Amino acid sequence: MGKTLRKLEVSSPVPADIDIANSVAPLHISDIAQELDLAPQHYDLYGKYKAKVLLSVIDELKGKEDGYYVVVGGITPTPLGEGKSTTTVGLCQALGAFLDKKVVTCLRQPSQGPTFGIKGGAAGGGYSQVIPMDEFNLHLTGDIHAITAANNLLAAAIDTRIFHESTQSDKALFNRLCPPNKEGKRTFNEVMLGRLQKLGISKSNPEDLTPTEAKQFARLDINPDSITWRRVMDVNDRFLRKISIGQGPEEKGMVRETGFDISVASEIMAVLALTTSLPDMRARLGKMVVGNSRGGDPITADDLGVGGALAVLMKDAINPTLMQTLEGTPVLVHAGPFANIAHGNSSIVADKIALKLVGPGGFVVTEAGFGADIGTEKFMNIKCRYSGLKPQCAVIVATIRALKMHGGGPDVVAGRPLDRAYVTENVALVEAGCINLARHIKNTKAYGVNVVVAVNMFSTDSEAELNAVRTAALSAGAFDAVICTHHAHGGKGAVDLGIAVQKACESVTQPLTFLYPLDISIKEKIEAIAKSYGASGVEYSEQAEKQIEMYSKQGFSGLPICMAKTQYSFSHNASEKGAPSGFVLPIRDVRGSIGAGFIYPLVGTMSTMPGLPTRPCFYDIDIDTETGRVIGLS
Template identity: 45%
Template sequence: MLSDIAISRAATLLPIGEIARRAGIDEAALEPHGRFKAKIDLAALPDRGTRRGKLILVTATNPTPAGEGKTTTSVGLDDALNLIGRKTMLALREPSLGPCFGTKGGATGGGYAQVVPMEEINLHFTGDFHAITAAHNLLAAMIDNHVYWGNALGIDTRRVSWRRVLDVNDRALRSVAAGLGGAANGFARETGFDITVASEVMAIFCLARDIEDLQARLGRIIVARTRDGRAITARDLKADGAMTVLLKDAIKPNLVQTLEGNPALIHGGPFANIAHGCNSLIATETALGLADYVVTEAGFGADLGAEKFFDIKCRQAGLAPDAAVIVTTVRALKMNGGVAKADLGAEDAAAVARGVANLERHIENVRQFGVPAIVAVNAFAGDTPAEYAAVFEAAERQGTRAILCRHWAEGGAGAVELAEAVAEIADRGGASFAPLYADNLPLRDKIETVATRIYRASAIALDPHSERQLARWESEGFGALPVCMAKTQYSFSVDPTLLGAPHGHVIPVREVRLAAGAGFVVAICGDLMTMPGLPRTPAAEAIRIDERGQIDGLF
């Protein structure tokens, strides 16, 4: 069996100009980065927006070590839709270097359902994340510099909330002391690093409509407060202009291709358990203007990624999804049914029947937003008919279908049945999308609504300090913002070991943060890190370059 990287390397890629032609992108709008990837100058797309495609969200059950294959299914569905004659484009997130060198590996799909060039997309790509890192850290430097040269804005150095970022997992940087070594090096204070994909700049980058909106949002970032509590913004520091300049090329969406030569836009990549977990709005809007169908995905399970896609991205952008695909695997459902990872190879239809409670919960949740959902069962070698039957029966109980997909092994041809079903749902026009809560609902009630209706919690536990912060932000005019729930991706609860479909638990909110530029309030639930650490055996240990210049070990 060939590895993902071997399959990618064996493929014959089309020149990026041919991919642009297939997408309907004029050559004048193309800014090539090598032979097989390019940025798109949206100003040179005169017909952008004349077409309005149907929007299809791919989400999943809660992730497990057994694997679900959400990105792989997104690519397979895109290839299959094109195969049956539906002009379709992908709109996906860019991979972060953190997971690539940590545990998860790359994020370009797998098997014969991949976006390529795989190595380049996973490693540096067109430099977007580096530009975001630089813009974020420029703002951090300008805060410290402002204080050093007299602090005319009256920043309370104890209340600087803007940390620095790096797109590498590094637990040693979570909490650091900066400015040591005397007055010449600034002022000593405690601070720390987050991973780049957790940066508010990343969230802004993926929600901005254009370069003007980008600068306006960057300017609204709150970085500190004065002693009397007045907010200090990036605009107050006159940093928004230079930050925008650093992002002027990054904001252009990236064009690549699938293994079957279909156009794909890969742009932006906020984490879904910390931020909103969706690719850039600019890429999604561009794809909707070029294709009849657009396949996009949201990070992790539907309780995180899909909820934020609906309640944050769609709310802010005015998008109305036409259909949703919930990806699962027999192996993942067996884990949700109590089977240990080491025992997943043995047939256990009873465990699948127990684990489908997780799938059914996600189907119910997606429907709360008025979006019809269908289930894609990503086939693994070793799955059995009895195990599949348990999944099909669960989907039928929820009034939908579960379709067996073999795109990993067969490419688009292995997902044709799914593509036909998705196209039929989207064409039928039965969606009646609406966010979960109204804009004018109090912030605390928004948090509680997500916790009780999506996580099936009995209540939230919010400390008095966080209650006061929410009340203050409402008094400052931020009460209409949506909430971004930051919690473990592995469970409906805050306990990553509590699998299946738990209910009646309490969601502890240990901290709330205002992301004024991105336009949401973050509720950090349970023990969640904004700078991950590397595992005992990081993937980086196996990655190397050989004498021919080819990369090995990247998966």
């Protein structure tokens, strides 16, 4: 590292994020790539400030040792967020620009929904940001658009197939699926041979199939009520949550209730995040289950003949996007699966590439969505299980504000002024709240990593309050606990954190220990996770029981579990702060992302399509038509 690093001039009070982002001229991304020893054949430029790093880099660097692998999680947050992304970026700016380490930040790509809706962008904040901010938050290199296109092609394939099956005889259907070529010869292609194999038919010449076999092959006989595949759109469009489709006269009364999710909730996003190679992605896309046949068999994308087309649509999306921080350190942005119904972590392939690029002694810092009970747990038990990678250090981000809330402080509500308790010293409240931090430390440590607590400091925090957190963290088993001011000072404000993380990585000794093995039952796995939340037991709805039975029967019980639970409490009840225990965790329903590779129990209701407020962010967003610059992004 070195040549691309940039000295920040910081102002106080900290200006708005967009003003800081616009005050720094980004370097050409090929300069950033060069510092990582990437040659032009290793990446594709997407304009001047973004490049897709090609997956082939993993193979080329196969022989090289990995760097240190650090995951950033958080304590149970307030609705305002505790600065996990900002800390992830700040830590990397410290490691790269002040501690002379090779470092890559791995971040999720944000959805455009919140950018134009309520939340605004997600590039970090203050003097710890990814730039250019507008390119990070908009389109990026088209991965989410590719997901939307692939997801909806599959959806169209499902309804159209049901329609065509309903209007055609077995013979007509078979003949249309396997039409004779110019020489009058019929052939099966690869994806069709796969379906035959699944059906136990070991014939490869269409003419040899018996009428029964031809029917089995051609008629998927999808049960419309069993379809779990929904359409997606990367827009906050609440009116699409529940819709009826097929109301046109040409669809002949085949009306069906369904709905749209936001694109990042698509299983294809989870596939992108969990895949390890192009052949693996092709296989996972083909295995995605969209519903059942009337006979109860799972119907996949490959049964519909569309798995290959989905892979083609996703062929560029599999390459992570290289960007830069305010201080000129490299960032890989890739995948952004929902943190509730999916696992909320950026991609395996980005982390793998990054670990090779930084090499021994270098650092890859990756963020896990939500609190550590969800994000870090899924990072370990799902993401690391599929990647085979082992982190050395887990950072847990805490704020005095959130700890006070856990200690019994009044409600924190987005958009309302903070209660006085949060802006004046109250050491007792902080100490009481550390019970939440302590449980996250204990749970995270159990994976065999060293835990470093990062206190993301606010100007209203007092010395005594900060000391209280340090003491509590260390007594709960943290390797270290460090006060950080990267929001106000950039990398310079996270140098102590960087040093602590380095030491934590260098001194880890234990192997990675999962919370549960894969070869136990779905219920046993759910119960292991529930126990880590502090639950005394688990209660299943009738629907959940039915689904668990179905997935077990279909042969999917060996998959890891991805809990869909609120991030605002260890329990299912968002208002239970601190470290609740003794509660019974209710499982309302159980669903599967079979291609991505996990079963997800629903603890309560998860919204998968946000809405727009009366005055959405878009009201302030415009383009300066003189300069072409984006204005009003927050």
